[in-house]
Amino acid sequence: MGNKKKVKTTCRMCGTLCGITAHIEDNKVVEIEGNPDHIFSKGRICIKGSSAATWLNLPDRIYKPLKKNIKGDFEEIELEQAMEEIAAKLLELQNKYGNNAIGFWKGEGIDFEQQEGLYRRLAHAVGTPNYFSNDTQCYASRHIAFYLVYGCWPLADYANANLIINWGTNAPISHSHWTQAINEGREKGAKLIIIDTRYTEIARQADIYVQIRPGTDGALAWGIIREMIKRNEIDHDFVDKFTVGYDKVVEYAKSFTPEYVAEITAISPAVIHQIVDEITKARPRLASWVGCGIEHQINGVNNIRAITMIDALAGATDRKGGMRTPMGFNLPDLTLYEKKPLLELDPIGAKRFPVIYEMRHECHTLMLMDQILSGKPYPFKGLVMSAANPVLTNANSGKVTKALSALDLFVVKDLFLTETARMADYVIPAASYLEREEMFFNGAMRAGFITGKYLDYGLQTEYEFVKELAERMGAGEYFPWKDDHELNEWILKPTGYTTEDLHTAPGGFIFGDNPTEKHYQKAASGEKMFDTPTGKVEFYSMYLEAKNIPGIDALPQYHPPYYLAQPDPEYPFLLSTGARKQKYFHGRYRNIPQLYKAEPNGHLEMHPDDAKALGLKNGDRVRVTSRIDSFDTIVQVMHEKEIFKGSMQHTHGFVNENVNNITYDDVYDPISGFPVFKSIQVKVEKIDK
Amino acid sequence: MKAVIIGNGAASLAAIRSFRKYDKKSSITVISKEGGNAYSRVLLPYVLRGKLSYEKLFLPFSDKLDSLGVTYIEDEVLSVDDAESVLKLGKHGDLFYDTLLIASGSKALWPPIKGICQPGIYHLWTINDLNRLQIEFSEKKEVVIIGSGFVSLQAAWAACSRGLKVTLIEIADRLMPLVLDVRGSGLMAEQMSKFGVNVYTSTITEEISKREDGKFFILLRDKENILADFIIVGAGVGANIDFLKDSAIEFARTIPVDNYMLTNVLNVFAAGDVAAGPSVFGDEHVTHALWPTAVEMGKIAGANMAGQNIRYDGSLNMNVTQMFDVTVASMGKFNDADIDDYYVYDAESGKGYCKLCYKDGLIVGICLVGTSEAVSLLGKLRPIIRNRLAVKLPPAKLDAFLNVRFFQK
Amino acid sequence: MKVITLDTSKCVGCRNCELACAFINSKETCERKFSMIRVNHYIEEHAVIPMTCLHCEDPWCMAVCPSGAITRDPETNAVIIQDEKCAGCKMCILACPYGNIHFDAELMVSHKCNLCEGNPRCVGHCISGALNFEEIEDFNERSRKKVDLEISKYMKQTCKTQEVDSNGK
């Protein structure tokens, strides 16, 4: 009794990675506060972060492996038995249907870098190229767009900016500690421009809030570019030395007059001028960020490319207060794409969406569902999934449910019996983020963060799970490290530091400086300046030109979003989903009682004029139907300034109001394969109770 | 210096605290005729209802007066010799003062009804009344309440909550005219009926008599008579100023004081229910008989007795309580005769019935029969009304304005 | 003595403070009605206002409370309401000029911020930096710096001096 400790570590209730201090008593976390020494979050956390103290101790947390019996009920079994049976079944399926008949799916719940690397490694180690993750629905589109242009993803240096522009992103809810950085910049005088279809939390502090017609951001970007060219507010030195395709940009931008752009985007020419005025005053200290809001359209990647070109044209690239290019840590690669690419085994989605496969090595989760159901082009029978709940979070829930139940073997590793876990044949209890040693790295700040095994319930960490499975499947040689700790030491080795070093600063261990304007030095020393085919910033993508895929342009031309390109009078309203609530993270945390009590339901957020036209008021129940299916939910009438008229928003992850019942899984951005979560055409009808 | 205070209530305690803030040394003597520690009249109905236990009645430092250097004398003041600065006390003889505060409060009056003065008929005004009513409440079943002021309605709510059958008789055509406007009164009457209270307005009580079985028989003009086990009367209050008769201190129904709480006699102050001071609306002498006003006046008086020169910017009447499951509150002017414009919040505001009142373009008052959340609006309006600030905004925007205002300094 | 300072130029109305406050008070829910800090967002005014008790020097609520339920915590300097003494008369709600006292309809008593015994959770959950728990002097110092910055910017503009940066712009 009375064994108390306070540990400083990293929150993993969402992907923002704030610094926390966990108060632990007798192997139980009792309270979580912010860690004041953390270099980004500076002692502040969101309600999810502190609610972990409840979440991790919930009585329905799973501590023993579960196996479904013939009646369909779960029975507790020993871990040894579970691992043995799962490995045997996976091998059996591979023997019977082919090595690629199985796959691994890493969910958002265990973060990206390290655990992602482990699952990618595991898949290839046991001979299947089919690694899946949440990244074919979120994040990777932006990754592709930025890498196409810069060969890296530059990070906004908000705190030193003169102008901050956010496109379809809402830091307070989705990247909480950036709000502090944005405010730090503002406190020093930066202006804030928010471009969003919704008047979000961050818009409340904007100097200029721009309510744009959904999916037309690319047109606005081109309009801004045209105006910058016209005013000659271009960093010619940078453009001449470090970019390719500027003349094509000048040529293509010509038609995007303010009047034309206004027609497309519903933003007046005056506001476009105002934005460019601010860029003029601020540049090169222009820090901008693009959020998921832009990704989920058929023109997502191109819009993002067009937007980020503004930064380069303004000379913000790798400047203080601009867009800082990250510096690597020279860490070893956990994946086996070079040693064992397995391309001949036809990774799911790689042919249809070659860009995302080549640039990110992501197999496509939406295509996976079709493949499970059709058995084409080859049978897919066994799936091991960790920390994901696609029944709620993938597009077209109905299909997801059908597909997952058609598997011969479905294994889920999770802390709780989620909607998805309930469909599994085996459920393996997961260790939480306070139960494993893990590292995170930030290339812009050159900082590393380490966590530790602060709680121990005898549960397998991700590494232990992966290692054991590999060993039982005969691929143990790929996982020589005894445990997470040994693995981490191996990962750190090339840096010259050890985990012990990192533990001296859990709020951010700084590996060194990240100097600005590295491209100038690189140019001088003859190094490759940017990691693109030409070594330059590519307004015009040489990679895409070489691929020559029909319908994909090397210059990010503007195309209208799906709902405008294919209007459907039967479904007159535009539904967008994916905006989060501060209490929840995608499918997670509805089981935390205090949060659930404060927000038990999802709501269809709509413009008052639309509500009026439909005869709806706050709290009314409605049925929302797309050509996929329908779901019932509750109306929330917003202020007229809060949402673009004609468009509606519904947050995902609510079991009783599951918007993903109706999201399209068959309309994608051709480059990234991302589903169009922000272009769902729907009709809305009032229903009684 | 010797400071003397008559009374041991709200005004007196506020005065002591504020006097001591400025003067740590001089002696303070408090005289009160009510025995025991100082208690809070406001809480009597809460104890009667059972919401608060008996010992919570007593004010926090009432038993620690000596630690504040206060001498307490339990006695009645019979008269004041202002020429000699001496008080004549019932048992303790003469008491000299350098500076005097009259904070003797008020008492409930008996209306001119035949048979009103007899056992079984009570006020709810003192701790004694409470003690006796506690017994009636636990033994009897039917109560008639005569009068519909703030205290009467609280008595009715207490009786109702404790399962008694309640009948309320009001001579005027509506309830609580000092607290609510006509519509608010109506809503309150409806609300009380929902709780089973029989409400009689425009009803004159002719005579009260006791029957042989011990029940009271109440004869009403033009209405059917009613019976009761006991009766509570709340029909008017009068200041405790009998002892001023032979002094030069000016008084009428109460004692007029200026902005410094000074009476017409240089070293004599008055505060609380007993005094009539300036109001924020420019009246020279108003008596509210309200707790917050007593506290404010006491505070000013205490400071000035200690040699300060603090000016009171006038009292603002305000009332609040929770009864019959609604919050009743008001502030300033809200009766139609005193205002020239008003705004009633709609249902969506979540306030209940809430009327914002204007006169000459200024907000002068507000009255509420609704939710407790809405009370904070009254609080925020207080400085606006007090300082006569013009708010040129649609009332629906008022909340926003009031909140934003604090940050515009 | 430290106080909670509120910076309306930073608050985005994410309401993490409300959620945290409601939970620490109720121990079981984050519903807004249990929170002692309230953030209001006024779209038309383009303003977000977080509000919680300022623990005034001369608190009117404390003076007016007829049951002496409101006192000052000698350790934290917080103005606090003692549940067991509160009659639920709401006089304090009427008294507070900032609307910072709230009514607990279940216990039928008034509630307000008590500074969480010196570790206000709202501040730890303020992800924008708008809330701080600090010495009032530090707050004033920060405010002064902001004004200085404004002045220096103004001076720069009027003197038409231009910063020449590495870009030669």
Ligand SMILES: Cc1cc2nc3c(=O)[nH]c(=O)nc-3n(C[C@H](O)[C@H](O)[C@H](O)COP(=O)(O)OP(=O)(O)OC[C@H]3O[C@@H](n4cnc5c(N)ncnc54)[C@H](O)[C@@H]3O)c2cc1C
């Ligand atoms: C049941 C009830 C409920 C109430 N509820 C509310 C409410 O909700 N809100 C509100 O604002 N107001 C309310 N009031 C009114 C409020 O209580 C008074 O306005 C307030 O108490 C006045 O304070 P005071 O100091 O002027 O007088 P008091 O508190 O009445 O104190 C007067 C003191 O003087 C003493 N005294 C009188 N004469 C002499 C004498 N000759 N010699 C010596 N001592 C003397 C008395 O013993 C008493 O101690 C209520 C009153 C009652 C009775």
Ligand code: SF4
């Ligand atoms: S935003 Fe919240 S959940 Fe996400 S890392 Fe920070 S504290 Fe944790």
Ligand code: SF4
């Ligand atoms: S509600 Fe409670 S704390 Fe507030 S004034 Fe009344 S008794 Fe005092």
